[in-house]
Amino acid sequence: MLKPREAAVELGLSYPTIKQWILTGKLTSVKTPGGHHLIPRTALAAFLKSRPEAKEKRDRFQKVSGRNQLVGTIIEVKVEGLLAKVVLAIGDQQITSIITADAVREMKLRKGETAAALMKSTEVMITRV
Numbered sequence: 001m002l003k004p005r006e007a008a009v010e011l012g013l014s015y016p017t018i019k020q021w022i023l024t025g026k027l028t029s030v031k032t033p034g035g036h037h038l039i040p041r042t043a044l045a046a047f048l049k050s051r052p053e054a055k056e057k058r059d060r061f062q063k064v065s066g067r068n069q070l071v072g073t074i075i076e077v078k079v080e081g082l083l084a085k086v087v088l089a090i091g092d093q094q095i096t097s098i099i100t101a102d103a104v105r106e107m108k109l110r111k112g113e114t115a116a117a118l119m120k121s122t123e124v125m126i127t128r129v
Helices: 004-011 015-024 041-049 054-062 101-107
Strands: 069-080 083-090 093-100 114-118
Touching: 004 015, 004 041, 004 101, 069 093, 069 101, 083 101, 083 114, 093 101
Parallel strands: none
Antiparallel strands: 069 083, 069 114, 083 093
16 A cells, blocks of 8 residues: 555656545545545556556656756755755855755655756856855
């Protein structure tokens, strides 16, 4: 039995989509005495079979053309609701990014790991320090 968030990760979908599928009956679930939904792993089988190429399609996006990449160490990951704050230490500087909580879970971002910040912008501002 899986929690809705676990099922969402397994299917590569968002948590709100899974909740909607449960409430509309598209995805079978069992209610606990506390009113929470649990999803039998067998209920995911049909959806996994219909999406065998989903991971392959996602893998294509790991190579990017952007050259403004700064590699650093993750010093903070804070997930709250649909969003997450990720802070990278790059030398003696820090860069903060707000991304989706789903992205943090999908990439399995953890404090102490190496990651890269990729910037894509038409303007770069410089200030005298």
